[in-house]
Amino acid sequence: MQTELERQLPLTEPTFFILLSLLPSQRHGYAIMKEVAALSGGRLSLGTGTLYGALKRLCEQTWIERVDDAEEDEQGRPRKAYRLTELGRRILEAEIGRLQTLVRAAELSSAGGAL
Amino acid sequence: MSRALRAALLGYAALLRLYPPPFRRAFGAEMLEVFAAALSDAAGRSTGALLWLCARELHELPGNLLREYHALWFARPPRLHPTFPSGGGLFMDESVPARSLLNLRPVYAGLVGGMAAAAALFLALCGALPLLGVPGWSVAPLALAGLGRLLVLLLPLVAGYCAACWGWFRDARGALCAGALAGALTGLVAWLLVGSAGAGVLGQAELLRYGARQAPTGTMLGLLSESVAGIVWATHLSFWVLAGLGAALGGLGGWQAARMVSGGLLLITDTRLFFGLTALVCVALSLTLRPTAAQQLTSIASRLRSGADYLLLAWPVCAVLVKLGVTAATSSLVSGPIALMGVLTNGNDPLNPTVPGIVQTLIGAQLAATLVLVLIPLLLLFCSSVYGALYRRWSAPHGLGWGLG
Numbered sequence: 001m002q003t004e005l006e007r008q009l010p011l012t013e014p015t016f017f018i019l020l021s022l023l024p025s026q027r028h029g030y031a032i033m034k035e036v037a038a039l040s041g042g043r044l045s046l047g048t049g050t051l052y053g054a055l056k057r058l059c060e061q062t063w064i065e066r067v068d069d070a071e072e073d074e075q076g077r078p079r080k081a082y083r084l085t086e087l088g089r090r091i092l093e094a095e096i097g098r099l100q101t102l103v104r105a106a107e108l109s110s111a112g113g114a115l
Numbered sequence: 116m117s118r119a120l121r122a123a124l125l126g127y128a129a130l131l132r133l134y135p136p137p138f139r140r141a142f143g144a145e146m147l148e149v150f151a152a153a154l155s156d157a158a159g160r161s162t163g164a165l166l167w168l169c170a171r172e173l174h175e176l177p178g179n180l181l182r183e184y185h186a187l188w189f190a191r192p193p194r195l196h197p198t199f200p201s202g203g204g205l206f207m208d209e210s211v212p213a214r215s216l217l218n219l220r221p222v223y224a225g226l227v228g229g230m231a232a233a234a235a236l237f238l239a240l241c242g243a244l245p246l247l248g249v250p251g252w253s254v255a256p257l258a259l260a261g262l263g264r265l266l267v268l269l270l271p272l273v274a275g276y277c278a279a280c281w282g283w284f285r286d287a288r289g290a291l292c293a294g295a296l297a298g299a300l301t302g303l304v305a306w307l308l309v310g311s312a313g314a315g316v317l318g319q320a321e322l323l324r325y326g327a328r329q330a331p332t333g334t335m336l337g338l339l340s341e342s343v344a345g346i347v348w349a350t351h352l353s354f355w356v357l358a359g360l361g362a363a364l365g366g367l368g369g370w371q372a373a374r375m376v377s378g379g380l381l382l383i384t385d386t387r388l389f390f391g392l393t394a395l396v397c398v399a400l401s402l403t404l405r406p407t408a409a410q411q412l413t414s415i416a417s418r419l420r421s422g423a424d425y426l427l428l429a430w431p432v433c434a435v436l437v438k439l440g441v442t443a444a445t446s447s448l449v450s451g452p453i454a455l456m457g458v459l460t461n462g463n464d465p466l467n468p469t470v471p472g473i474v475q476t477l478i479g480a481q482l483a484a485t486l487v488l489v490l491i492p493l494l495l496l497f498c499s500s501v502y503g504a505l506y507r508r509w510s511a512p513h514g515l516g517w518g519l520g
Contacts, residue, residue, distance in 0.1 A: 029149040049179035052142045
């Protein structure tokens with residue numbers, strides 16, 4: 001199963017930040033957009049088309065799921081929110097682990113160079 | 116909300132209509148709501164932020180549209196009946212019961228590919244035909260003709276690949292058949308639009324080389340018989356070369372597409388490597404298809420027909436008939452009717468050929484080719500419908516197959 005997960009890596013930057021934004025709790029579209037901008041330090045700013053294209057694909061891959069939020073929209077319908085699935089959580093953890101390995105390798109290498 | 120914001124929102128709502136309907140239905144309302152929220156936030160900050168937001172949406176729009184339409188056209192539907200195998204080839208995957216039996220997507224891919232291949236073939240022939248017919252006369256730069264030859268080889272491959280992906284074929288057999296069908300259709304359409312006419316000119320190379328001048332009766336009859344037999348031969352050859360090569364390359368493309376489905380089907384599992392290698396093979400092939408190679412083929416064809424030439428000296432009219440008869444008898448389903456139509460519509464007096472007479476003969480032959488080409492796909496579609504219906508009835512699990520559970 002680990003191999004299956006590893007085949008999905010590395011994640012693209014928007015995918016990684018979208019999954020990361022959903023890690024603490026479920027969010028609706030605009031909240032994801034703002035959280036992605038905040039997490040990336042303002043470097044990554046997703047347009048609505050790009051955001052929803054990515055959300056659609058992540059839903060199809062069952063990494064996230066679309067649920068009804070407690071809030072209602074202007075028409076009185078429940079707003080849609082997105083939350084991580086178990087598979088999405090595992091993939092995100094695997095990606096974080098991969099990035100940590102890279103950082104450790106870079107730190108070791110730069111420490112060796114400094115010596 | 117200010118008038119400018121309302122206008123921006125209306126503009127965005129109009130742009131949303133460009134997205135594919137399924138995507139718009141699922142996410143359109145949400146996207147509009149999110150854009151409205153982002154618009155209000157940006158307007159609260161500055162006019163620059165507002166403009167930047169609108170510019171970003173416009174900048175991202177083409178890429179997003181392309182991605183969503185690509186996903187819509189090439190997406191595979193959810194598998195509803197995983198145990199039921201695909202019919203393959205012309206048939207819809209039976210795991211999608213809502214769709215019709217006949218899968219026309221490979222046909223569409225083949226037709227579109229064929230039109231592109233016809234344009235490429237025209238480029239290639241522009242470089243080759245004048246050299247064959249009238250030495251020293253070249254109307255197309257050699258590089259352009261080479262590019263045409265390369266595209267003629269690559270387009271059936273791409274058509275086959277697209278047909279297999281677009282037609283939602285999951286197993287290797289279905290993808291291979293769909294690819295081969297699309298590739299063959301690509302070749303057929305290219306042949307119909309350009310190849311047959313080119314072959315007609317190629318077949319008259321001897322006559323063209325002789326030029327418009329007075330000829331003794333024997334020579335003229337010889338040239339005429341050579342010309343008519345040459346047209347049939349070249350048309351026959353070009354039909355099977357284009358259809359066969361198209362089917363083979365299309366099948367290869369479809370086979371590669373199947374790798375996406377089952378995984379590990381091919382030795383070359385990297386799509387980029389596969390297409391890179393195929394492109395190299397196509398370049399090599401296109402380099403061998405130079406005018407001189409075509410001239411060699413023509414001379415081989417002439418030698419094959421030369422068995423009947425001695426009759427020309429003894430009894431010219433009989434020689435013409437024998438040549439036509441032998442060629443028609445040994446020719447294919449396509450070139451047979453073309454030869455027959457060419458003879459029936461022949462408006463030439465053998466001793467005094469005229470341009471309108473030659474044109475009439477050529478139009479007749481072309482008409483026959485067109486009729487045959489229309490009939491062949493219809494016949495294929497009919498046969499495949501019958502086979503598909505029987506396949507579904509005999510192989511389908513309970514509840515499928517004409518509804519006779």
